Amino acid sequence: MDYSDTFATTDADGFEGVEKRLEVAFTPVDMESDTQDGLRLLSRPQISSLLELAGCTIVSELHNEHVDSYILSESSLFVYRHRIILKTCGRTQVLQCVSLLLNYASGLSLKPCFCRYTHGSFLFPLKQPFPHSWFEVEVQCLDSFFGYMDTEAHSLDGEHGQPAWYVYCAAADGYGTSIADHGPLCTLEIGMTFLSRDFTRHFFNESGRQTGSAMTEVSCISKIFPSSFVLDDFAFTPCGYSMNAIDREALSTIHVTPEDTWSYGSFEAVWRSSHSLGDSWQKLVETVISIFRPLRAVLSLHEEAPSSRASSCPNPSGYVCNSTKRKEMQHGTVVTFQAFHRSLARQKKVKDIIRDTTEYPASCEALFPSPHEHSAEGA
Ligand SMILES: C[S@@+](CC[C@H](N)C(=O)[O-])C[C@H]1O[C@@H](n2cnc3c(N)ncnc32)[C@H](O)[C@@H]1O
Incomplete structure (x- = not known):
């Protein structure tokens, strides 16, 4: 089938789907000043001011007893009692809001104890605004806020030795030993480029009448989640899709940029x-x-609680792994990075691959690691 008439684009220069992800964890300045809600006491105008500095706005939201979840015009925000995760794509400037965030947190008697900043290789690095075009500059910017902690920055190589994943970590003294108290977290991030057209065709919405939930169903994204997850999905016009899913403290978020030339999709899950x-x-x-x-x-x-054996992922069926890296961070956590590409054996023609109609899995119920066995302490 020829989709050329169906597909639209929103930006003739290309949309940067690859997200910049900033996570900051806080601890009370002293035990007396600790509150039940912590960062969740940030007012809506305060959150909007943070997002304005980054260059995005809220388009949808969902809340439960542990987390406030927001879909943004460019990706997602999650606010826990002691942790905030802000993930933004396009030409947003996520690091521009750090100063104000630390200010607001200080007003709530919270001080930062951990920061992690990650992103994959941008599709259009030189179109990124300051300080995002160069990882070294991003690191300088992060160090200006968190440099008094133990910090480290790594570029992890993918195919042909090209940097493919960037990670910055800052941890206050004692963060490593406090992990057991706050409950160790696992964060899985997957960034995918050149998506199958049989998948991306579900995310075009020129009429503006498509709903996010219809896209979730028809694309089979719904099959990823057990029924315990509550989903908040959003269809952009003329194309694009974002979804946040929460189940108690666990979160997942998916974003799709379906435009042909720069198609990109991301999946993230965080669980204890x-x-x-x-x-x-x-x-x-x-x-x-x-x-x-x-x-x-x-x-x-x-x-945050690495197993003694290396946790790497076997090749997904039809894919080859061209890089696996394991980094032990100073404060005892471990990052495992892997890069995959479609198996050459199946690459008859790129055209055939992107039109491939491999069957979807029947159901993925119960594959999601359960958060239920762990304490209900705020993240
Ligand atoms: C849904 S957002 C999410 C991007 C994400 N980081 C990803 O993984 O692809 C981007 C997609 O929505 C489209 N879009 C439509 N209106 C948009 C808007 N107001 N802001 C950002 N993206 C918009 C973009 O062209 C793109 O296809």
């Missing part, structure tokens, strides 16, 4: 696990990749 993960997250990766069917995918797993 003080136990060995088994192979649940690996099955989840297989499922996500079988639904998005990208030509290339990069994966990062950040474990």
Whole structure:
């Protein structure tokens, strides 16, 4: 089928789907000043001011007893009692809001104890605004806020030695030992480029009448989540899709940029696990990749309670792994990075690959690592 008449684009210069992800964890200045709600006491005007500095706005929201979840014009925001995760794409300037965030947190008697900043290789790096075109400059900017902690920055190589994943971490003294108290977190991020057209065709909405939930169903994204997750999905006009899903403290977020020339999709999941993960997250990766069917995918797993054995993902079916890196961070957490590409054996023609109609998995119920076995302490 020829889709050329169906597809539209929103930006003749190309949309940068690759997100910049900033996570900051806080601790009370002293025990007396600790509150039940912590960062969740930030007012809507305060949140809007932070987002304005980054260059985005709220388009939808969802709340439960642990987390406030927002879909943004450019990706997502999650606010927990002691942790904030802000993920933005396009030409947003996520680091521009750090100063104000620390200010607001200080007003709530909270001080930062951990920061992690990550992103994949941008599709259009030189179109990124300051300080995002160069990782070294981003690191300088982050150090200006968090440099008094233990910091480290790494570029992890993908195919042909090209940097493919960037990670910056800052941790206050004692953060490593406090992980057991706050409950170790696992964060899985997958970035996928050149998505199958059979997948991306579901995310065009020129009439503005398509709903996010219809896109979630028809694309099979709904199959990723057990029924315990509450989904908030949003269809952009004329194209594009974002979704946040929450289940108690666990979160997941998916974003799709479907435009042909710069198609990009991302999947993220954050959950608590003080136990060995088994192979649940690996099955989840297989499922996500079988639904998005990208030509290339990069994966990062950040474990606060790393298992003694290396946690890497076996090749999803039809894919080859061309890079696996494991980095032990100073404060005891571990990042595993992997890069995959579609197997050459299946690459008859790029045209055939992007039109491939591989069957979707029947159901992915119960693959998602369960957050229920862990404490209900705020993240
Ligand atoms: C849904 S957002 C999410 C991008 C995300 N980081 C990803 O993984 O692709 C981007 C998509 O929505 C489209 N879009 C439409 N209106 C938009 C808007 N007002 N702001 C940002 N993106 C918009 C973009 O062209 C693009 O296809």
